[in-house]
Amino acid sequence: MPNRNPNLTRLKAGYLFPEIARRRREFAASHPQGERVISLGVGNTTEALLPHICAGLEAGARALGCAETYSGYMDEGLPELRRRISKVYYGGRFDIDEIFISDGSKCDIGRLQLLFGADTRVCVQDPSYPVYVDGSVLQGVGCKEGAKDGASGYGGITYLPCTAANGYFPDLSAIGRGNLVYFCSPNNPTGAAVTKEQLAALVGRVRETDSFLVYDAAYSDYLRDSALPKTVFEAAGAEYCAIEVNSFSKSAGFTGVRLGWTAVPKTVKYTDGGSLNSDWARIMATIFNGASNIAQAGGLAALDAEGLREIRSLTDFYLGNAALIRSALQKLGVPCMGGFNSPYIWADFSPEKSWDVFNRILEKCRIVTTPGAGFGPAGEGFVRFSAFGHRADVEEACLRLERL
């Protein structure tokens, strides 16, 4: 038979979130009586779409039923949506062919690996969103360096620890020459948001090492402190070394709608002078066929004046949840990061192990969290609480946490 992809066999554990869902189902099956389980685990939005954005989606669906407004393949994305993203998120600095519409950041992060060779050294914040590492391993990064497994970190990946000791901003000197650096701010899972000075230092280090930066700004609409940068392109020189992924999932509640984008400036070039922008266009044309035109119509509604008010209102709501969870944990004396400028609270239960904390909270409080060790070696001892949930559930969860 054809070979199994050897990179697949290096992915020792299952992907984090299905594993959590499996444990939740097992727990529910073995505990049919008593309180229902509340999920503060996966970062899955729970609140209904607000009316203006939802009307945009409905109109997008309806348009496909009329001869005059029907549309088929729109691989590169609706030009007006790309123009509006450039205007709203980047002050209009990008041409529409520098904004690529996607079906979400996760999908683009999985495809982005195709731009680079398997010999590329990848750097990630530790802890970080698991797709940076798992996607890299799938594409063969580090396959020559033997089979270190996920628990202690993979070969070929440089982990940049983000801990209370360094204020959750890593030591940049570990970024080596010609690395591919993933960076997320506001961070998933820690909730840490970079300052302008930190961002300048990060971009400076990426440039001085001739590295590339993939900047994940999927939570930028949760920033409330106006001094904090909302995009990597606020840093001088980022247009020569960075691309940015972003999404409507957490801002407009589009986790089930599927819409995101990646900004790839034409000024980002390989050593050979080739442009990442044209390679990315080739990759997207070859293995992607565009986001749903209905989702794009919804995205357009989300970025007009009324839509932006709805995004503000929805993110305010989830930030309200975050404040409640953070406050409940602090009352218990649990050291916490995040919960401001971010929908995640990163709670330090060390020296207890993450999965043990996960089990204890599930058994005592019937609350699902996400074990920090799933985000990288430095996540051991932590759990992540997600603020995505109905208010009544969050309030109930906060009461139950007192049992710990």
Add this chain to the structure above:
Amino acid sequence: MPNRNPNLTRLKAGYLFPEIARRRREFAASHPQGERVISLGVGNTTEALLPHICAGLEAGARALGCAETYSGYMDEGLPELRRRISKVYYGGRFDIDEIFISDGSKCDIGRLQLLFGADTRVCVQDPSYPVYVDGSVLQGVGCKEGAKDGASGYGGITYLPCTAANGYFPDLSAIGRGNLVYFCSPNNPTGAAVTKEQLAALVGRVRETDSFLVYDAAYSDYLRDSALPKTVFEAAGAEYCAIEVNSFSKSAGFTGVRLGWTAVPKTVKYTDGGSLNSDWARIMATIFNGASNIAQAGGLAALDAEGLREIRSLTDFYLGNAALIRSALQKLGVPCMGGFNSPYIWADFSPEKSWDVFNRILEKCRIVTTPGAGFGPAGEGFVRFSAFGHRADVEEACLRLERL
């Protein structure tokens, strides 16, 4: 800087369809006067969605605006949709965890490569849908065999010529041990549909060589001859060696909606006993986040009794176009394949070169076609006519073809 993916540099030409769009734009810009250009090039649906299916999409969008019916991530796909696909397309033989919902066949074909190692020998029908080859090259297939380019075929890929001489069904003896075979029926671009006997021979050869088969059935709803197999799983033993990709794009007009699926039976195993099904679940969980829930609601509507009547009506319409085009070409004495059981007509203009024919038809008739050479070396001398178009445009195009 990090290395450019060396596999990218092997993709000599741009992806076929954007290249055609570029040439069309150039022609339109340099010929502002006169007749408008009619596209029979890209296989892009043109007719409005029919009412019942469109209402399903609208209801799916509306549901996201209500607290009771809102839904977020649905990575594995709506269970009811998976159940209905199994029932409608496979007589209920598959469990829902053997049906994976996707945002379209093309996207799944790009991801499927991750199941297999870059050392895998790939076999394709020649001509065939370019994504099988381009997707394989992107993942590094044949990278050790040097840089044969796309015009003469890539190293690491076995081309199985499908020509008038062999009735557009290839010599199966070229399939070697442990190959990964892509096969599409009804075929894009030739329109050839396999018979039951041919399918049995194909599956038999795949099994006797310990190979895997990726069967692309995206055009199966165009089959009108009831003796022809609609799925690879009609052949005995296919459940041990085949996976099938399919799509709502060409059946329900969902090119812009984005919905497809892949059937991966649990009985398909690697030599080491590992299951493709569980690896595929891991890949999808890691780098995909599900099709739009709105698209899935539309898919559910498309597969009930009224939806299936609409699919029949829509595919009948495009088959009507195909018959007109085929007849117009035959009147000119151009040998044609396809146009029955398929929305594509494969027209033989040899010994003239494909791109020359493309240019001649564009200049003389202002009709965009697809040059056959873009589908593989054996496509040289052919062009593909797509039957996706408004009826008036197709009728007008048929008149214009008389100028050739």
